[in-house]
Amino acid sequence: MQIESPDPWPLLESRPGPGLVIFRVRTDLLRNPRTGVAMERLVLETPDWVNVVALTPERQLVLVRQFRFGVSEVTTEIPGGVIDPGESHRAAAERELREETGYTAPRWTYLGSVLSNPAFQTNRCHHWLAEDAVLSHPIDPDPGEDLRVGTASLDEVKAAIARGEIAHSLVITALSRILDLRS
Amino acid sequence: MQIESPDPWPLLESRPGPGLVIFRVRTDLLRNPRTGVAMERLVLETPDWVNVVALTPERQLVLVRQFRFGVSEVTTEIPGGVIDPGESHRAAAERELREETGYTAPRWTYLGSVLSNPAFQTNRCHHWLAEDAVLSHPIDPDPGEDLRVGTASLDEVKAAIARGEIAHSLVITALSRILDLRS
Numbered sequence: 001m002q003i004e005s006p007d008p009w010p011l012l013e014s015r016p017g018p019g020l021v022i023f024r025v026r027t028d029l030l031r032n033p034r035t036g037v038a039m040e041r042l043v044l045e046t047p048d049w050v051n052v053v054a055l056t057p058e059r060q061l062v063l064v065r066q067f068r069f070g071v072s073e074v075t076t077e078i079p080g081g082v083i084d085p086g087e088s089h090r091a092a093a094e095r096e097l098r099e100e101t102g103y104t105a106p107r108w109t110y111l112g113s114v115l116s117n118p119a120f121q122t123n124r125c126h127h128w129l130a131e132d133a134v135l136s137h138p139i140d141p142d143p144g145e146d147l148r149v150g151t152a153s154l155d156e157v158k159a160a161i162a163r164g165e166i167a168h169s170l171v172i173t174a175l176s177r178i179l180d181l182r183s
Numbered sequence: 184m185q186i187e188s189p190d191p192w193p194l195l196e197s198r199p200g201p202g203l204v205i206f207r208v209r210t211d212l213l214r215n216p217r218t219g220v221a222m223e224r225l226v227l228e229t230p231d232w233v234n235v236v237a238l239t240p241e242r243q244l245v246l247v248r249q250f251r252f253g254v255s256e257v258t259t260e261i262p263g264g265v266i267d268p269g270e271s272h273r274a275a276a277e278r279e280l281r282e283e284t285g286y287t288a289p290r291w292t293y294l295g296s297v298l299s300n301p302a303f304q305t306n307r308c309h310h311w312l313a314e315d316a317v318l319s320h321p322i323d324p325d326p327g328e329d330l331r332v333g334t335a336s337l338d339e340v341k342a343a344i345a346r347g348e349i350a351h352s353l354v355i356t357a358l359s360r361i362l363d364l365r366s
Contacts, residue, residue, distance in 0.1 A: 001246070001259075001333070001335035001339045001340070001343060002333065003246055003248050003259065003331055003332070003333030003335075004248070004331045004333070005248055005257050005331065006248060006249060006250055006257060006329045006330065006331050007250070007329070008250050008255070008256075008257065009250045009252070009329070011255075022225065022303065023225075028252060030252065032326070032327070032328075032329055033329055034324070034328075034329035035326060035329075037326065039326070039327055041252040041327075042205060042206075042252075043252055043253055044253070063184070063186055065186050065187070065188055065189060066189060067189055067190070067191050067192045068301035068302055069192070069211060069213065069224040069225075069226055069302065069303065070226055070227070070298075070300060070301045070302055070303045070304045070305050071298060071301040071304075071305060072191070072194075073191075073301070074188050074189060074191065075298070075301050076184075076186065112345075112347060113347070113350070114350050114351070114352040114355055115253075115254060115258070115350045115351050115352060116300070116352055117253060117299070117300075117351070117352065117353070118251035118253045118254040118256070118258050118350075118351055119251055119252065119253055120205065120252065120253045121253045121254075122253050122254060124350075125352065141217070143215070143218060143220065143222070144215070144222055144224075145215075145217075146189045146190070146192070146215055146216055146217035146218075147189065148186055148187045148188065148189050149186070150184070150185065150186030150187070152184035152186075153184075156184045157184070160184060162295075164295060164296070167296070167297050167298045167301075167307075168297070168298050168300070168301055169297045169298065169299055169300065169308065169352045169353055169356050170300070170352055172297055172355075172356045172359060173352050173355045173356060173359075176355060176356075176359040176364040176365075177364065177365060177366070178365060179365070180363040180364075180365060181359040181360065181363075181364075182359075182360060182361060182362070182363060183360070
């Protein structure tokens with residue numbers, strides 16, 4: 001794969017904007033090397049995220065359902081969340097699995113990370129695989145959550161993705177590391 | 184897959200916020216049905232997006248490299264962009280492929296869509312497959328773009344995803360429809 005790289009855009013100025021709860025908004029002034037013209041671009045500074053492909057000893061996937069405010073609908077996803085300051089993404093993965101689902105697991109494998117949206121977000125989402133996960137704790141949702149937990153076979157999960165019932169981009173990037181998602 | 188659905192959160196109030204170029208910010212006040220407590224949540228109202236898995240007659244994938252302002256780095260992605268008001272996502276796919284890469288294609292297949300991020304964004308990204316794509320036009324970048332175009336075999340693309348060189352979540356969800364991405 002040999003594709004010439006365009007030049008980085010020189011940063012001329014960076015102005016903080018209003019805090020938006022989960023983001024810090026920043027406006028950068030950059031020069032387009034192709035045209036020489038300076039342009040403002042919006043950046044949402046976001047902590048890294050983590051999500052977890054958790055499989056029970058029977059190879060059932062642990063899923064959470066919750067009302068999502070962006071789309072105003074209940075969605076089906078894998079557990080995940082924001083990495084706390086100073087926390088490793090592995091520790092955040094274990095914490096989110098336990099808090100959101102009550103499951104804990106003895107075997108953890110890193111599945112890599114993706115850029116959430118490099119056009120305007122600064123962050124990555126790290127994907128972890130947890131195997132032999134068992135229900136061992138009560139769930140511990142934060143005040144902004146109302147979750148239901150369940151499991152499904154990987155065949156059911158693949159079919160739900162094909163039907164669009166599991167549709168969160170970052171859930172699909174995580175699952176693509178362990179499932180062939182071609183229809 | 185039988186997972187109980189939590190209740191929708193009643194919307195108590197919705198306030199428009201500042202325009203942020205590519206988003207309209209909205210703050211919703213919703214009641215958590217579990218706790219009864221009303222909470223503010225931020226929503227970024229975003230038009231739907233589209234991206235294109237374009238394959239040449241030799242089954243090479245058409246790729247674009249550009250400097251991305253969120254991560255301040257040059258990334259490798261498939262072509263795509265925002266669907267214009269009143270435009271179909273199929274028409275947007277053809278337009279973005281032609282404008283960003285100069286390629287056009289006679290065969291188009293819909294690959295489905297994903298939710299960009301249902302936690303705080305309203306929109307979907309539609310994925311299209313374009314086959315027998317050929318370079319037929321000069322590229323026509325908008326003033327905010329500085330692109331380089333190239334091609335790679337699907338084996339190279341799969342390896343680049345495994346190495347993290349292709350890392351945009353929405354590029355990976357599109358490619359997962361035609362490539363087995365398990366390592």
